[in-house]
Amino acid sequence: MTEIKEQEKKGFFSKLKSKLSGTSDTLTRKIDRAVLGKKTIDEDLIEELEEVLIGADIGVKTSYDILESVGDRVRRKELGDADALKNAIKEEIQAILHREESVFTFKPEGPTVMMVVGVNGVGKTTTIGKLALRYKKEGKNVLIAAGDTFRAAAIEQLQIWAERAGIDIVKHHDGADPAAVAYDSIEAAKARGADLLIVDTAGRLHTKINLMEELKKIKRVMTKVIPDAPHEVLLVVDATTGQNAISQAKLFNESVGLTGLAITKLDGTPKGGVIIAIADELDIPIRYIGVGEGVEDLRDFNAAEFVEAIF
């Protein structure tokens, strides 16, 4: 029994490793190449490594921070060889990621309300579908709301996930007021005693109202039914957009106040290093990572596991 579990864990990990190979190619292979055969660990090498880190989308500030403390250790002659140097970088990265590792938790009673935000195409609706299925499997009573009323296709897409998961969906016609959808869904969640309500939102609008104003309105409306809702404002960002993901996170955080992040499309991209910059530059917990389109490809973010997979 435990052996099977052990094997499952190994399979799960090797799959994660292969999904993140784009990032390990740009990051760890290049670190290896830079340090390989170097007899002395000096300032030139540190500079070379800084370029490697920046090239892996870790960002200028974060790359500098990482190598500043590694450089200190080099000057104190604590790092004797290339392996020790590589390990020091790995430890620094893990420490940064570890700060923002924090799993999503449910309120002890009453519906926990999660509002999912982000620009178009980042993977909001897909992430909601995966989460709904997962938490239902874990025995939660889940309800989802089609708050992206901007396109009919968005409602249909969520409907398909709801059918697949065998869960209820609250929806209005396309073009309806998303705040009204949010209000109805939160009333329904309360009335039905749902454990989790996940509300989808639009990433773009072509009307006069600004997206951020609309998201604020959705948040406000929710508090009329459940005063401390939403309990989670989850921003979804697409790792393949690299440094753009950071500016999106800053913008959404200033406007609507984020409590968690999901970073999608880490599979196949060489830009996965952006997660390190996000963890370093923003003080927002990373809840989930997306490494593919399958249901099992949305995982709780685990800093140690992530670093092991890319190093």
Ligand SMILES: Nc1nc2c(ncn2[C@@H]2O[C@H](COP(=O)(O)OP(=O)(O)O)[C@@H](O)[C@H]2O)c(=O)[nH]1
């Ligand atoms: N490869 C990959 N594709 C993803 C991931 N998450 C979402 N997608 C795809 O990204 C596209 C846009 O997703 P969608 O959920 O419609 O984005 P939304 O506009 O934010 O709601 C879809 O084709 C998804 O299948 C992921 O982790 N990896």
Ligand SMILES: [Mg+2]
């Ligand atoms: Mg969508």
